[in-house]
Amino acid sequence: MITGKNFIGNKTSSKGTITYKTFNPVLNKETPWTFKEATSDEINEAVSLAVEAFKEYKSCSGAKKATFLNAIADEIEALGDSLIETYTAESGLPEGRAKGERGRTMGQLRAFATLLEEGSWVEATIDTAQPERQPLPKPDIRKMQFPIGPVVVFGTSNFPLAFSTAGGDTASALAAGCPVIVKSHPMHAATGELVSAAITKAAEKTGMPKGVFSNINSKGIEVGKQLVMHPKIKAVGFTGSIKGGTALYELASQRKEPIPVYAEMGSINPVIAFPSALMEKGDFWAKQYAGSITLGAGQFCTNPGLILGVKSDALTKFINTLGKEISQIEPTPMLHPNIHKAYKTGMETASSQAQTKEVAAYTGKANPNYGKAKVLTVDGNVFLNNTVLHQEVFGPYSIIVQCENDTELENILNALEGQLTGTILGNAEELTQKSKIVDALKEKVGRLILNSVPTGVEVCPAMHHGGPFPATTDAKYTSVGVSAVKRWVCPVAYQNWPLELLPDALKNENPLQITRIVNGIYTDKKV
Structure with a gap:
């Protein structure tokens, strides 16, 4: 049953008075569901919960996060025909496309889970000390990637599943260790609600912190603006028009603490x-x-x-x-x-x-x-x-x-x-x-x-789905494939740190058994 409510952490909420409906383009009429736009209080609550969740979620093991992502895929699959029927009613896209996109969404989640289970994605790099080096000793320096904090993801109109609520931006941010607040696309809010319920259920089943995921409804631009300008949000993912993406990019650059907006926008290919x-x-x-x-x-x-x-x-x-x-x-x-x-x-x-x-x-x-x-x-x-x-x-x-x-x-x-x-x-x-x-x-x-056509984007590690502006706001990053996780992390280096206090990925013993760069050589051996 579609409630039209927002998901604020692990609860639903509908405090607002602004309402809207989605539209069936085939029948050329509104769908029966009514949605409540989030209020400022609900937005602030979602962000506060995400900030608290980050304190725990950023330290979750790769295995635990992988279990969470696999559980999301399982719960999406368990939605069955109700998800497909809702998807087609709100988008006008055929059943075959809906099922294909559902499969792609689940595949993306499982691909990130596999990445986490293997673990080398953190890019652990170790340069051991050389105290006898002349003219100056070399310190012990070790570096790896860490999640940046709560992320806002904007759902997109043309992919109600694969680029929206549990799509590539959300999956990659959760894989990185970042709580996610989705600004649901108003054209397929019911589809977004079903998927949000699946994510929330998966989070509860796998013991994720309250606030690791929220889903915010809105029909206009004000809610999105509030989310981007909130001082506790650390990055934004967006797929849509050049006008919309550049507006968010400019908004984020005007903050006291500017944040990255990873926007995929227009292209004539x-x-x-x-x-x-x-x-x-x-x-x-x-x-x-x-x-x-x-x-x-x-x-x-x-x-x-x-x-x-x-x-x-x-x-x-x-x-x-x-x-x-x-x-x-x-x-x-x-x-x-x-x-x-x-x-x-x-x-x-x-x-x-x-x-x-x-x-x-x-x-x-x-x-x-x-x-x-x-x-x-x-x-x-x-x-x-x-x-x-x-x-x-x-x-x-x-x-x-x-x-x-x-x-x-x-x-x-x-x-x-x-x-x-x-x-x-x-x-x-x-x-x-x-x-x-x-x-x-x-x-x-x-x-x-x-010698092919450009339509169709294979989801695989070698894929780069990005390009120079205005195709995207940062050509270095992809929104498709497991490399998309790199958007939501930043490196931290430890210098002369006590070995027993280092993260597992940087310890001499290599307890995670991941591939690392040790003194310039790729290896999974102990230091």
Whole structure:
């Protein structure tokens, strides 16, 4: 049963008077549930509980935290059909997507649990003393990563599970040893409530401190502002728009004690089609990209919103085939009327720019809130000089830029903002011959893809889901994969510390049996 209440530590609360409902975009009507926006008192209570919880949780063993994360995955799975039905009702996304995202969410939690059980992620580094060194003795110095404190995570609209309440930000912060306060996304607050109940149940079952997790409801921006500005919050995780992410980043920088905001924001994910791909497999790639552009109604941060190629008969044929495929793909529902409205506005703005031409658009009838796909094309020099065309249109949209030559293509890449991904369709010979283009693309993205589509982000240790601003606020970090834990920790070095008082990870005996760097050598041996 959905209560519409906030989770403040291990209890529910609904002191506020501001209410709101979520929306079913398929039925084009509000869902039956009413949610209470959190008050300032509830926010302060959640933060106070998180601060108290941190005193204990930061010292929990990796094994104990792993048990907690595995228990969260178990409790999410135990929600069964109720979670899937609620997810689809609030998002308009199909059952298959809901089940897939649930599996991904559980997989992420279990991956972090495995990381904790192994233990080497703390990056223990030991340089033993050299008292006889001349001209000065060398002290004993030992360093490792420690959690930074309570973290605020903002749920995202397009991934109600994998990037929201128990998603990658929450899972990685809990793995690091940081209590988490989630600012639930108002478009799927019921889904968030079910998952919050699962996390709370898991915390109680595994003996976690009260306040290790809270979930705060709100429909506007004030609650989020209060959380970010609270002096006891130490970091923020966000996935969403450039406008929202940069606003939080600027807000956090204005605090008396500025804190990091790890925001994943906009990206148009440029795709470069080299001649070999267009001549040898042009029709194949046209069909692949028609599917990628429209996948999930284009509501992926890795949607291919920009395709670049040098003018040729093969490029013309690719464009025509892509247009034919796009025009035949039935629209699917977007997440919310507001997102559908923003998509229409963005698409109309792009289409109204001088010298753009329509390649294809779905012209049939569509239900309310369903996103009709559209593809434009424009010459390279026009695109280069019109930055409006460089902006993300969140939905089933892409623009194909026809360049005069490789030099113009390279200039366009140099003019782009930071992106999550960059894709090249071509062969190894072209990668060598056109190395300047490859290098220009590499400087703009967090992930280079060859002969594939950018949609789909594998959850694995090698994945880097980030990129130069405005793709993210810090290109060094990923929001996907176990390396995401590094956002919520900072190193502390112990100098000349009594060996018996060191953390286990830094003791000579290596009781955790983890891999460490000892005097410059990776080893799991005792010192």
